[in-house]
Amino acid sequence: MDDVTNPLIRKLMGTHHLTDVDCVVLNRLCTPGRIVGAGQDIILQGDPPNDLHLVLDGFAHRYKVLPDGSRQIVGVLLPGDFCDLHSEVLGVVDHSIGTLTECVIVDIPPVAINEVIERSPRIARALWWASLVDEGTLREWLLSLGRREAVERLAHLFCELRLRLRSVGLASAHSYGMPLRQTDLADVLGMTNVHVNRSLKALREEGLVILVQRRLTIPDVDRLQAFCDFDPTYLHLDRQQPADGA
Amino acid sequence: MDDVTNPLIRKLMGTHHLTDVDCVVLNRLCTPGRIVGAGQDIILQGDPPNDLHLVLDGFAHRYKVLPDGSRQIVGVLLPGDFCDLHSEVLGVVDHSIGTLTECVIVDIPPVAINEVIERSPRIARALWWASLVDEGTLREWLLSLGRREAVERLAHLFCELRLRLRSVGLASAHSYGMPLRQTDLADVLGMTNVHVNRSLKALREEGLVILVQRRLTIPDVDRLQAFCDFDPTYLHLDRQQPADGA
DNA sequence: CGCTGCCTTGACACGCCTCAACGAGCGTGG
DNA sequence: CCACGCTCGTTGAGGCGTGTCAAGGCAGCG
Numbered sequence: 001m002d003d004v005t006n007p008l009i010r011k012l013m014g015t016h017h018l019t020d021v022d023c024v025v026l027n028r029l030c031t032p033g034r035i036v037g038a039g040q041d042i043i044l045q046g047d048p049p050n051d052l053h054l055v056l057d058g059f060a061h062r063y064k065v066l067p068d069g070s071r072q073i074v075g076v077l078l079p080g081d082f083c084d085l086h087s088e089v090l091g092v093v094d095h096s097i098g099t100l101t102e103c104v105i106v107d108i109p110p111v112a113i114n115e116v117i118e119r120s121p122r123i124a125r126a127l128w129w130a131s132l133v134d135e136g137t138l139r140e141w142l143l144s145l146g147r148r149e150a151v152e153r154l155a156h157l158f159c160e161l162r163l164r165l166r167s168v169g170l171a172s173a174h175s176y177g178m179p180l181r182q183t184d185l186a187d188v189l190g191m192t193n194v195h196v197n198r199s200l201k202a203l204r205e206e207g208l209v210i211l212v213q214r215r216l217t218i219p220d221v222d223r224l225q226a227f228c229d230f231d232p233t234y235l236h237l238d239r240q241q242p243a244d245g246a
Numbered sequence: 247m248d249d250v251t252n253p254l255i256r257k258l259m260g261t262h263h264l265t266d267v268d269c270v271v272l273n274r275l276c277t278p279g280r281i282v283g284a285g286q287d288i289i290l291q292g293d294p295p296n297d298l299h300l301v302l303d304g305f306a307h308r309y310k311v312l313p314d315g316s317r318q319i320v321g322v323l324l325p326g327d328f329c330d331l332h333s334e335v336l337g338v339v340d341h342s343i344g345t346l347t348e349c350v351i352v353d354i355p356p357v358a359i360n361e362v363i364e365r366s367p368r369i370a371r372a373l374w375w376a377s378l379v380d381e382g383t384l385r386e387w388l389l390s391l392g393r394r395e396a397v398e399r400l401a402h403l404f405c406e407l408r409l410r411l412r413s414v415g416l417a418s419a420h421s422y423g424m425p426l427r428q429t430d431l432a433d434v435l436g437m438t439n440v441h442v443n444r445s446l447k448a449l450r451e452e453g454l455v456i457l458v459q460r461r462l463t464i465p466d467v468d469r470l471q472a473f474c475d476f477d478p479t480y481l482h483l484d485r486q487q488p489a490d491g492a
Numbered sequence: 493c494g495c496t497g498c499c500t501t502g503a504c505a506c507g508c509c510t511c512a513a514c515g516a517g518c519g520t521g522g
Numbered sequence: 523c524c525a526c527g528c529t530c531g532t533t534g535a536g537g538c539g540t541g542t543c544a545a546g547g548c549a550g551c552g
Contacts, residue, residue, distance in 0.1 A: 094382050132335055236338075
């Protein structure tokens with residue numbers, strides 16, 4: 001039984017081998033977390049690159065807005081997820097990041113990350129992996145938005161969140177806390193809150209999900225996954241081959 | 247006048263400083279290109295990681311398919327674009343890659359890339375940048391699919407391709423070769439070929455684009471960009487700060 | 493000459509959006 | 523203690539955007 005409370009370490013160790021020293025280093029990286037209230041922005045589109053940010057607790061989101069005010073969420077950030085591992089290389093960030101619930105956020109100066117990466121090739125590789133998984137998730141979302149119907153999109157998202165939350169110990173086999181409001185779900189799935197409501201109703205009436213009091217329960221995971229054709233490959237949660245020493 | 251014919255180098259030099267040696271190294275990396283016919287697959291979903299692939303000429307695409315046979319294109323690969331810089335880290339690839347037109351493809355063994363990256367921090371950074379731009383493009387596409395109407399999506403794609411092709415010298419200010427068929431456009435934009443046809447007609451009748459004989463002309467770029475609210479920031483085509491030596 | 497691939501157009505159906513109203517829960521203040 | 527306002531969820535009616543199905547046109551090509 002490992003008493004890992006740091007979600008980043010927990011996530012990475014699910015697929016990668018890390019030494020005790022690696023864990024200490026990562027833990028130190030995550031030390032001073034600050035609390036950010038729900039619905040606050042952490043980074044605004046157009047900001048110059050600055051400290052990196054890591055979610056230690058709570059739900060956050062990447063989003064873009066159109067001039068007419070409509071919002072599209074292009075990423076849901078869970079505990080253990082980096083917000084902007086890339087901003088230093090890209091320069092001006094091209095999307096905003098904000099909290100969905102109250103969060104614990106760590107601000108990390110770029111130099112600190114660079115040091116860690118240079119010292120431990122294992123951590124470097126694991127972080128690279130995490131960033132590539134994020135990219136793979138974007139591709140899967142694109143498939144959902146382009147080719148799946150509303151009900152399936154919703155079911156697919158629920159399946160994804162279940163696995164991602166499990167990988168940081170925040171979901172049991174059949175249920176997890178789901179703090180997103182229907183409006184948030186709508187902005188993730190490219191639809192309206194009204195239609196999210198109806199789709200949710202459809203899933204409920206099929207007995208596929210139960211969502212009460214911000215807690216989602218999936219009575220029969222296999223059935224839900226079959227319903228929306230969920231294939232978890234894109235999350236790459238299976239253990240990686242040990243990297244041959246650099 | 248630089249006689250750079252290698253699209254990868256041309257793309258990277260648009261935003262990054264590379265030394266002459268860097269260019270020689272990159273050129274050597276791209277040497278034996280092979281011709282692949284139109285409509286061929288280069289990588290299939292589920293393949294184990296193998297050589298990396300780079301497009302030297304022609305149009306290729308990343309795509310995913312659903313069990314019902316519908317296809318979603320999750321990336322258009324132009325000359326100078328890597329297909330799978332990431333496959334080694336992720337393991338099993340989670341999407342397929344195929345050609346849209348006849349292409350020249352280079353197969354690069356992972357070790358060769360690693361060597362290059364280790365020797366030149368400038369190249370390493372430029373390649374990292376390229377990979378992050380791809381990710382930013384995914385986010386912008388997600389915004390399009392989720393929150394823009396069909397006509398705007400189409401116009402937005404045309405604007406994006408114009409800039410990306412310009413960065414490798416394959417587009418003039420107002421026009422470029424556009425080999426995608428309407429079915430391909432449909433699979434990029436998450437719609438049907440019939441509706442692509444109608445949207446194209448709408449753009450044509452507005453005088454916003456002219457598409458004849460696989461060549462796209464944009465009479466008034468500003469007007470088209472305004473029409474679909476195109477903001478090129480996400481392509482990060484502006485010159486990067488010189489990286490401070492690692 | 494008749495394929496075949498791609499574009500084009502029309503009629504109709506359906507998924508999802510819009511607008512609008514109402515209800516439940518909850519903190520706040522009189 | 524209850525009225526009040528607020529946020530969020532729920533539901534209905536009607537309309538629009540896009541999909542589906544089907545037919546025909548045009549160019550390239552064996």
